[in-house]
Amino acid sequence: MAALFQGIKGIIYYLDDVLISGRTEEEHNTRLVKVLDIILENGLKANMNKRKNKRFEWGEAQERSFEKLKIKMVEKPILNCFNEKLDIILTVDASNEGIGGVLLQMTDDVEKPILFLSRRFSSTEKNYSTIEREALAVKFGLEKCKEYLIGRRFILYTDHKPLVDLFKKENKELMMSPRLQRWLILGNFDFEIRFRAGKQNCLPDILSRLFKKDSANKDTVINSLEYIEEEEKLNSKVIRALKIDKREEPITFWWPNMIDGVVKFINSCDTCQRCNTRFDKTTNELQSIPARTKVWSQIGVNMCTLTEREDGYKYIAVAVDYFGKYVVAMPLKDKTAKSISKFLYLLLFTYGKAKIQINDQGREFVNEVSTNYHKLMGTMQRVTSAYHPELGRSSRKRI
Incomplete structure (x- = not known):
């Protein structure tokens, strides 16, 4: 055209x-x-x-619109026009829901907005770490404002201090994850990154939170557990919802910072602390293992998990003599009953038969193969009580 x-x-x-x-x-x-x-x-x-x-007619509605337009034309706008001669500032922030940013310029020692930016996180981006979300906010702001920024020196503000410190370190590329390296190796931009506390970084913070669920459409908005305690009716309503009372239609509600609030409530609840089984369990008096007067008459067997290795070995089987504290270890690629039986036969053929073998209740020790072995050898197998690792301390200390 x-x-x-x-x-x-x-x-x-x-x-x-x-x-x-x-x-x-x-x-x-x-x-x-x-x-x-x-x-x-x-x-x-x-x-x-x-x-x-159709013939155009000028009536009262057109006159009102015209007068309103004249007023708007002489009023100071919210957004300023970009001026190449003024200093440029880009400030960004990220929340759990999205990204916000503002392009600003200094006019009469006051920061004036040029452009507002925001977008929602994808389901994948919501799983990013905090520093990755903040870095993504930087990347987003630079990409959206590149026409204003490329070829000019500017200041970039973020309220995430670890990101600022990372940029200032030498060889920062070596300290970044591959994702951060892709985002933040920014050769086309010339900027100084500075920290700005969250209280002073309000505009991008608000823009990043535009995507939160609208509490006005929810049945209940819960700001804190203290608020629930003060409102008996609200409290009972929420409890019914949490218990999923099938006799009533479940309510929906939005509870900001729910995990932090629940943890704080439980930690400060006297009844919760008294009824918690961790603080109310009773233990029987520990029975000492009778001292042995003969080598290899009683042994303890346990397992140790290795870090990933190129040769494929993932575990170490360990046997300890309760009399002489002698330790035998063997690397294993798995901890199946077959592999453990090979280790036990190695002990048998090398050191002889033990009268008693002590191990935990792991499936690698308590199984049909192991039972048949002990019956055949005449060895008494004793297993420690569940959730009492102290009973296998002798073999664990050697690990």
Whole structure:
């Protein structure tokens, strides 16, 4: 369209629409003829249904709109026009829901907004760590404002101090995860990153939280556990919902910082602390293992998990003699009953038969293969009580 109607004054075109104007009816008709000639010469067609023959009338509604427009034209706008001569500031922030940013310029020692930015996190991005979300906010802000920023020195503010410290360190690329390296190796931008406390970083913070669930559409909004305690009716309603009372229709509610609030409530609840089984369990007096007077008469067997290795070994089986404290260890690629039985036969053929073997209740020790082995060898197998690792301390200390 631009190439076809180039040089004709008084026309505005957008996609397939053309608006023709003139100061007089004669001038308008002259321009209209020129446009129609070009359409015919290029094999185009005009849609006559788009012509508007309705007479335009200036009434009270038009007058109000005109007066309002005049007022708006002389009022100071919220957004300022970009000025290449002024200092540039980009401030960004990330919440659990999204990203916010503001492009600013210093005018009369006051930060004036040029552009507001925000977007919601994807389901994947919500799982990013805090520093990754804050870094993504930086990346988002730079990409959206690149026309204003490339080729100019500017200041970038974030309220996440670890990100600022990371940028200031030498060889920072070596300290970043691959994801951060892709985002923050920013050769096209010339900026100084600075820390700005959250209280002073309000605009991007608000923009990043625009996507929170609308509490006005929820049955109940819970700001804190203290609030629940003060409101008996609300408390009972929430409890019924949490217990999923099937006799009633479950309510929905939004509870900001729910995990922190629940933890704080439980830790400060006297009844919770008294009834917690961790603080109310009773233990019988520990029975000492009778001292042995003969080597290899009683042994303790246990397992140790290794870090990942290239040779495929993942575990170490350990046996300790309760008399001489002698330790035998063997690397294993798995902890199946078959592998453990090989270890036990190694002990048998190397050191002889033990009268008593002590181990925990792991399935690698308590199984049909192990039972058959001990019956065949005449060894008494003793297992420690569940959740009492102190009973296998002798073999664990060696691990």
